[in-house]
Amino acid sequence: MAEFKLKIRRYDPEAGAAPYWDEHTVDLEPHRSVLEGILQARNENDGSIGVRCSCRSAICGSCGVRVNGKPGLACHTHLDDALASAGEDGVIEVEPMGNMPIIKDLIVDMDAVHWKKIQRVTPWLIGKEPVPEREYIVSRESMIDVTQSMACIQCGACVSDCLSMEVDPLFVGPAALAKTYRFVGDPRDAAHEQRLKDLGEDKHGIYDCTHCFKCIEACPKGVAPMNQIMRLRRIAGNDFHIKDRNNGERHEAAFVKNIEKNGILHEADLLPDSYGGKFHPRAVPELISSLPIVMTALLRRKMTPGKALLHPHKAPDGVKRIFEVVEGRDERNEFNLYISGTDANNEGTAEVAEAIETAEPAGVAPDGTEGSSA
């Protein structure tokens, strides 16, 4: 047993007072969970501490909170790990999740945000006709593949940390889009194209993600919502050629081409190329409207005119080989933890890894094989 100090963010909507910190000392073995710590405080000191919880084993998704600022399940965070990420005072901070209104203490209003967004994506299977008498015959891999999205327990941790949603509260968001992949990746669903068109055209849909990886870090179940969003984009662009009015499809293509040519992103080309080239009528207003940002970047020395316009870097052979290997395949390989267990032993990554070896070290990071930003 060891003593841990927990600082719980409290808020009583009936008190007419501001939220405050409430400190409790709990006595538990270090590998016990933060939830067990909260429950010990509640059972022994103060029964009024509000927290949703049920299964205690990371399957019901009730106890989404932020521990030392990071979102996750309280039952899935060990006290010793939480202590390691605590501040210098050695006190573990527990707060309600972000991006959702607080009802009381650690309890947030998931209906107002999370569930509304889930309802937005037509979250049910639209089965292909005719419905077979027995089961639909579909490939083994396809079912294991969508099981990764099906593993989502709707805890809201990804929503809590979504940077895009912070800027655009209307963003459909990581959880709902991962749910969308659950249908778009499902060969039994008859509405793949309509779903993708719907969420591609929506200003707050699949192209509103800024690729920040926060949701992947936050997810306690390995759903990797951002990866599912990227897959929605690849299917929308490569398989259905959906040209959305957000220009997402063209931007993605421009980005890939840009990297293939330059190895390192050439920002000055990316924007005009996304709109059809520097002299395309649609690119001109976009370029003019970006001038203030360019000026600020120049003033703050984020870039120099020479590097921005001339971009001396050209893609080395290693990068070209990565493109050859990946594009030379008959079908896209997708990472899936259910199929392979861990990233490290994913089949089909060996060739790419080898190609990366031969690339310039500064040129491409291992996760740089996916090319897109919104």
Add this chain to the structure above:
Amino acid sequence: MKHDPIGAMPAYDVLIIGAGLAGQRAAIAAAKTGATVAILSKVHPVRSHSVAAAGGINAAINPTDDWRSHAYDTIKGSDFLGDQDAIEIMCREAPAEVMWLEHAGVTFHRNEKGEMDLRAFGGASMKRTAYVADITGQALLHVLYEQLMKNHEVIDRFEEWFVTSLIVSEEGECVGAVAREIRSGKIETFAAKSVILASGGAGQCFSPTTNALICTGDGIAQAYQAGAPLMDMEMIQYHPTTLAENGFLITEGARGEGAHLLNSEGERFMEKYAPNKMELASRDVVSRAEQTEILEGRGVGPDKQGIYLDITVVPRKRTLEALREIVNIGKDFAGVDITREPIVIQPGMHYIMGGVKTDIHGATPLPGLYAAGEVACVSVHGGNRLGANSLLDTLIFGRRSGEHAAERALAMNMPTVSDEQLGKDREMIAEILARPKTGRRVSEIKQELGTTMNRYAAVYRDEAGLQSAHEIIRRLKEEAKTAYVDDKGAVFNQDVLGAVELDYMLDCSEAIVVASLERKESRGAQFRTDFPERNDAEWLKHIDVSRNGGDEPKISYSDVTITDWQPEARTY
């Protein structure tokens, strides 16, 4: 009539309490008939404990299988206490129900031909368990919730509403319920022509348990208080593989995939207890074998109270694909990589076969009241439930009760319901809030109850132990009357609801202990060391427990329905 926000009493043809698999399935079935439906749950529906079911769902869908074989396995698993008419219905309707789930979108694991794959499970004579990795319950529950979202115009959802009482009319019919909106503290009467209880089991009466914190026997106790009888309450399932560390469930799927059980001498000891089925004998048989090994000094782990579960014999790729959740549980909660070393497990309280007595339509003897799922006792599980039969039970009898309750409702007028019970429940809440800080804490009483039950009403039981358990429960019932709460507020007051749940748990525990004392034989999950044999001559019957007007449980008996299968000696 739909829920009226202006303030009129909400009234529905069918009111469903609990939104796990049984409740959601009932709601979908009832709405399909055109009845008005409300589903009400103390947690958001996807938090319901059905989510934790791991291994799969049984159905004779393989063309070489036969539902009669499934029925026989279930009957033998029940130690011949299950009602065979109900078991026949469940097993016969299982394949169509599983296909319905598949069409609704459940991502069942496929074989190389693209058909649904089946895995081996305990007590089954062939591979019969359809599954989604080891998150089958989660996959089913989330797909049913997708259907609720799809049908949001015809099914009203009351999420995070806590039921305090069922309402029984002067004519002796169940006509609604009183519930408190957890978020606001508002308390309201719901009128209904038919009420379906689908609020799950009572695992929290025991500590430790695999059950979630919400499994506090609410529906069992509400029905008992309303006068409906409980049945088979002595039959408590101890699951053979729960993590010794903290009682978490390790799915039977692990043994289905081939994992071994080993004692401290490295023996596969199941050879001695079930030479044919080995690790895949019925759960009661395996749990008892483990407990015997532990009692005879061949346990493992720091205090020798555990058994090794060796999953390393399963190919690693298969484990990662089909048992991913327990790979995570091993890693996160026990610090063990189960693909490389054995894990220490022990038998742990998991399921209650008993519950509110119903017929094959889910109807209880109290007119207007239905029950389905773990809260109910049809009885399809009898003395011992087979793994992967509980998901099936929730869906088959959830659907049947939804259909039947709607049919009943459509043939009658809306009853007039008074606010009398609402007044009583409001007073009850006020009384709890007003208690002085002189009594014991709710959490303290709950812990003593759990430890007591786990000590005396576990795998092995005897008269003396059960008697002392009963005395302790009677004392705790007195103490619960003055248990105080810290939270005096209206918004999300979980503290006051904890006090109400404690009363529910105490009623359930008393019924469990009284029935266990009554059954003077060993059958299924009930093993009495003072009556170690099964005694068909005297005890091939159900024990019913009902409230004797006052607070004393009253015992009566009902017959076991036998159709084609006569009781025989049970070996695995």
